[in-house]
Amino acid sequence: MKIPSNILTLLAGVILTLVSLWYGQNHGLLPEAASDEAALVDGLFNSMMTVSIGLFILVQGVLIISAIRFRRRTGDNTDGPPIHGNIPLEIVWTAIPAVIVLIIGVYSFDIYKAMGGFDPQAATDPGITQIAMLPGESVPGLIDSSSPPKTRHAHNHVALGVGAFPEDEGRPADVNVDVMGLQYAWIFTYPDSGVTSGELHIPVNQEVQLNIKAQDVLHAFWLPEFRLKQDAIPGRDTELRFVPRHIGTYPVICAELCGAYHGAMNTKLYVQSQEEYDGWLQEQIASLNDPNQAIAMRAIAPPRAALTLNSWHPLQAKWKSTQPQPWSRSTPSTSQ
Amino acid sequence: MITTMVIAVPTGIKVFGWLATIWGGKIQLNSAMLFAMGFISMFVIGGISGVMVAAVPFDIHVHDTYFIVAHLHYVLFGGSVFGIYSAIYHWFPKMTGRMLNEPLGIVHFVLTFIGMNLTFMPMHELGLLGMNRRIALYDPKFATLNLVCTIGTYILAVSTLPFLANAGWSWISGKKAGNNPWRALTFEWMTTSPPAIENFEQLPVLTSGPYDYGSGKRNPQMEPEESQSNVEAPPGFIPPEEARAGSPEP
Numbered sequence: 001m002k003i004p005s006n007i008l009t010l011l012a013g014v015i016l017t018l019v020s021l022w023y024g025q026n027h028g029l030l031p032e033a034a035s036d037e038a039a040l041v042d043g044l045f046n047s048m049m050t051v052s053i054g055l056f057i058l059v060q061g062v063l064i065i066s067a068i069r070f071r072r073r074t075g076d077n078t079d080g081p082p083i084h085g086n087i088p089l090e091i092v093w094t095a096i097p098a099v100i101v102l103i104i105g106v107y108s109f110d111i112y113k114a115m116g117g118f119d120p121q122a123a124t125d126p127g128i129t130q131i132a133m134l135p136g137e138s139v140p141g142l143i144d145s146s147s148p149p150k151t152r153h154a155h156n157h158v159a160l161g162v163g164a165f166p167e168d169e170g171r172p173a174d175v176n177v178d179v180m181g182l183q184y185a186w187i188f189t190y191p192d193s194g195v196t197s198g199e200l201h202i203p204v205n206q207e208v209q210l211n212i213k214a215q216d217v218l219h220a221f222w223l224p225e226f227r228l229k230q231d232a233i234p235g236r237d238t239e240l241r242f243v244p245r246h247i248g249t250y251p252v253i254c255a256e257l258c259g260a261y262h263g264a265m266n267t268k269l270y271v272q273s274q275e276e277y278d279g280w281l282q283e284q285i286a287s288l289n290d291p292n293q294a295i296a297m298r299a300i301a302p303p304r305a306a307l308t309l310n311s312w313h314p315l316q317a318k319w320k321s322t323q324p325q326p327w328s329r330s331t332p333s334t335s336q
Numbered sequence: 337m338i339t340t341m342v343i344a345v346p347t348g349i350k351v352f353g354w355l356a357t358i359w360g361g362k363i364q365l366n367s368a369m370l371f372a373m374g375f376i377s378m379f380v381i382g383g384i385s386g387v388m389v390a391a392v393p394f395d396i397h398v399h400d401t402y403f404i405v406a407h408l409h410y411v412l413f414g415g416s417v418f419g420i421y422s423a424i425y426h427w428f429p430k431m432t433g434r435m436l437n438e439p440l441g442i443v444h445f446v447l448t449f450i451g452m453n454l455t456f457m458p459m460h461e462l463g464l465l466g467m468n469r470r471i472a473l474y475d476p477k478f479a480t481l482n483l484v485c486t487i488g489t490y491i492l493a494v495s496t497l498p499f500l501a502n503a504g505w506s507w508i509s510g511k512k513a514g515n516n517p518w519r520a521l522t523f524e525w526m527t528t529s530p531p532a533i534e535n536f537e538q539l540p541v542l543t544s545g546p547y548d549y550g551s552g553k554r555n556p557q558m559e560p561e562e563s564q565s566n567v568e569a570p571p572g573f574i575p576p577e578e579a580r581a582g583s584p585e586p
Contacts, residue, residue, distance in 0.1 A: 029464050041393050048391065052384040059380045062355045063373050072362045077519070079550035080361040089356070090349075097348035101387065105338035108391040115393060162396070220400060224466030227397040251475070255400040255468045263471030 024050025041227040119163025161239035173209035181219030181232035184265040195284040203277040220256035340390040367441025371422035378414025403463025429513030447495030454488025
């Protein structure tokens with residue numbers, strides 16, 4: 001039985017659409033989505049995947065069908081029919097990618113806004129204030145300019161990071177944590193209690209704000225399960241604000257090449273219930289006041305970093321005051 | 337974001353144009369054509385992931401991860417290496433006067449295609465799952481996919497052996513190519529293989545355009561030697577040397 005080719009094309013189009021729609025939702029390629037932001041990003045990825053699979057099958061299908069149907073039979077030395085241009089076809093294959101790209105672009109802006117990417121309050125960073133240094137000028141001068149007053153909201157202000165959801169703009173986050181990236185560790189300081197830790201603990205379903213700095217070189221703070229990543233830039237403030245939705249342990253990864261042991265610059269994020277989190281915090285506060293308790297910090301940060309930057313970060317000032325012993329007693333390599 | 341994505345529009349036009357060119361043609365599935373079709377097939381994957389990477393909210397997740405490594409290799413390896421191999425198989429006869437061995441060329445294509453996809457396809461998934469790039473240490477949970485990538489790279493390395501052997505052997509003792517082994521209509525196929533000093537022994541006369549396949553306007557100078565004797569010169573065609581000889585003395 002000979003089926004007319006336009007019915008076959010229609011059938012192929014329907015199957016292609018159904019396969020794309022199904023695969024776009026069921027690809028299973030992404031890890032767990034542990035935050036509201038992750039759910040938004042995954043929605044965008046799934047839509048792009050739907051379009052992509054359709055396009056992929058279309059192109060590969062045409063290639064394979066051509067290779068079979070239009071291959072040269074042995075002994076046939078004739079050419080195919082000469083075809084010169086097809087204006088409607090060219091308009092269609094220009095318009096369709098243009099429309100797809102526009103839709104994905106607008107949708108991306110929408111998602112970025114919904115995630116808090118355009119939050120004007122995000123990261124009160126004044127931009128670069130000092131670009132050049134004269135010979136002999138001290139380095140702390142450069143660093144001093146990097147701690148701007150938190151109230152500054154000049155129009156040259158650059159938002160670095162992902163801020164609050166649009167409906168939460170201007171409202172302070174429930175939990176604030178200062179994050180310091182240094183070769184090769186992340187140090188977390190809880191400004192309300194003064195607790196410092198090498199691992200990040202946050203309560204579930206609370207809005208968390210991470211204020212990210214770098215001590216030495218560029219780092220990037222990446223939470224794959226939260227679909228969030230932000231560069232940590234020496235001398236500049238950046239921010240990530242998100243709501244964790246699932247209790248669990250997640251990797252924290254440095255995603256910007258920062259030196260020889262960049263690949264080992266990982267730690268863990270514990271999303272805990274409110275009770276567990278409070279318990280952990282109390283435990284840390286108690287150990288802060290106990291001078292015999294070795295702080296995890298001491299082992300993680302190489303003494304070099306602490307000695308070259310003279311108590312610039314409040315963490316180091318605290319660190320010195322709580323450490324009666326000289327630096328030389330600690331061995332920097334035993335981090336975990 | 338949108339300005340970055342817009343590059344997908346001209347790229348899409350190119351890909352659809354290539355597809356429309358082979359659709360309805362008479363495709364000789366030799367090594368050059370296989371590599372050319374492999375190029376389209378791989379380049380499309382790189383183009384698709386390119387649009388994804390241009391979407392900022394998604395790029396926040398995959399930036400500096402193996403997803404980027406996968407994307408750039410589908411563009412760079414699929415888009416340039418496949419194209420270069422295709423060009424070598426196509427113009428090697430013109431450059432050397434000898435044909436490359438077809439079965440070895442097909443083995444080369446199959447190994448390259450499999451090796452490339454085994455190496456770079458799992459990297460998309462590695463990046464999405466959380467493996468950053470530029471590292472030598474990675475989480476043990478990524479070991480299986482990295483093993484697949486490693487096997488792929490070995491296949492890719494081995495795939496160059498039939499090509500190198502083929503090129504070396506064919507250059508010395510391959511089948512003689514003649515002027516126009518592909519029955520192509522472009523200019524370079526009118527001269528000897530390899531081309532003589534100053535390219536043409538006699539002035540070439542173009543009677544057909546490079547895309548005049550199927551129009552019946554084949555240039556007799558471009559037919560392979562064995563069939564050339566049977567081809568009648570088109571009416572009004574004067575061989576160049578006669579034309580020159582017939583011109584009045586100054």
